[in-house]
Amino acid sequence: MTEKNVAPYLRIAGEIRRRIEEGELAPGDRVPSTRKIAEEWHVALATATKALNVLRQEGTVLAPPRVGTVVAPAQGSGGRAARSPRAAAAPDHELTRERIVRAAVEIADAEGLAALSMRGVAARLGAAAMSPYRYVKSKDELILLMADSVFAGIGLPAEPPACRRTRLEAGARALWVLHRAHPWLAQLGPLTRPLALPGLLAYSEWMLAGLDGLGYDGATMMNANALLYSHVQGLAVHLEGEAQAESATGLSQDQWLATQEDRFEAIVASGRLPTFTRVMESFGVEGYDLDLDELFEIGLRALLDSWTGPRP
Template sequence: MTNTTEAKDEPPYLRIAREIRRRVEEGELAPGERVPSTRGIAKEWGVALATATKALTHLRLEGTVETKPRVGTVVAAGPGTTSRGRRTPPSGTPAVPPSVRPDDQELTLDRIVRTAIDIADTEGLQALSMRGVAARLGVAAMSPYRYVTGKDDLILLMADTAFGEQTYPATPPDGWRARLELGARTLWSLHRLHPWLAQLSSLTRPLLLPNLLVHGEWSLSALDGHGLDTTELFDIHVLLFSHVQGLAVHLEREAQAEAATGQSEDQWMDSRAHTLQGLVDSGRFPTFTKVVGSFHDGYDLRLDALFERGLEALLDGLAPVIESGGRPRG
């Protein structure tokens, strides 16, 4: 039994790992069942995302958990499970999980990039580190550096790979509007799959990536040939991309905020009820008061619906400009 002094001096990530291991050993978590994500750990134990990541990395290295693409971190199966189907406590030197032993599959740049994307998708971009990628792959900490110079370069490779996951038909749909709708919805779906994409750059400092330019080429070619001058044409392209990015940026920010505060969106709003009521009672904002008062069950912020509504409004507004060749209608 761990004495009080040892427990007090134990690093937070080890305390967290020990508790998750206990849940596995006592059958609270079964093989293949998801364990708390970094965000879940940060919320439950009130620690930073870096500490949560370290705890999961420790559990991966000792073989208690493993990562499944598009699923997340789960209790590892295989040797070491008890008759009840649970894993036995690890002993001795932490072992690399059998599912990620380096001799099972040759380390390649593609594996490194795909593993990094999976970490960013399931844990958030803040959880990504070169050491964490190596740990998940079950290789030495410095091994990924043989293929990529560092985290910044890795993120660019991740983004280029993610933007290349969807492309466009060889024969485009008829009409500029149908083509722009397809382009915008394709980009939105990619940002939905990979929320961290919207965090990588600003409009003023765009990512210069071949697979991102595929989407730009689709948008620009849809607008080309309508008499727009090049500035008008590019302005419209940027405006449409900013609609996608401007909404998508909140996908990752909300997840980060929940991990940092330990509160869901609804809980955060509930905690501000007194402040909101004070604004309503002030009498200074009658229209705001009327609108807020009409939401008997609260306002549901639906980003997908806002994306579609905003896209429709943008294209409705741009239609006269595009169809008149950029010239005002007389």
């Protein structure tokens, strides 16, 4: 089979293997992440994930928790990593549902939800490809378990603030921090199909208790809770979107904006958008910097002002 007929993920795996064998990457060194592979080889994240899975399954690389994917320790006189899938695989009795969920969260945090697969989780744990199905029925079930796991760790204050507005602020900010740490949460599903997850319902209980006593009926309280959640989710979806765009194009946000300068300048020069032009010119040479954290705070303040009144 000629090189051009080899599947892209196998070519990528072969190149990384060559770097390891020739000493460019030593045992313990981190290998490129799926996002870096996607950028370097101009492939989709799914292709990059398959390449790393090949290397994991053959024992060339390992994926220790919270470390990333690294070159496996050298074995034998040839100095090459072990390549036997059976030697690399962990016994099934060492797997647990908790370990599977934790590994899946680590993959989604580092590579995005699109890169997650049951086979990839097995490879990360050094287990046989079908082993996770003994503990989790499907990828969809795994994603729900992942979501409940991270929602259970949301950083709400141990003692609820007496001030209702302060309580609502604390809840919304904790949810924003959670989405920043796990951007894939914003991809779970539409607001119109809420998930019956204990961790998520406990968060809603916190927020509804903050709204309780303000004189609103049940529908208004539920709407307010949904709007605050949607405010966070609606901004957080751009965290994952930006990461995916950077992987697909190989350009950072600033680099991509630089490629659009001529188009924006032409629109401004046309004179058809006088208000837009005046606003953009008011920023001077530094330009406008869209900051998601700032947008979150502006939106949160506006929403809470409408329900609790402006903060003194």
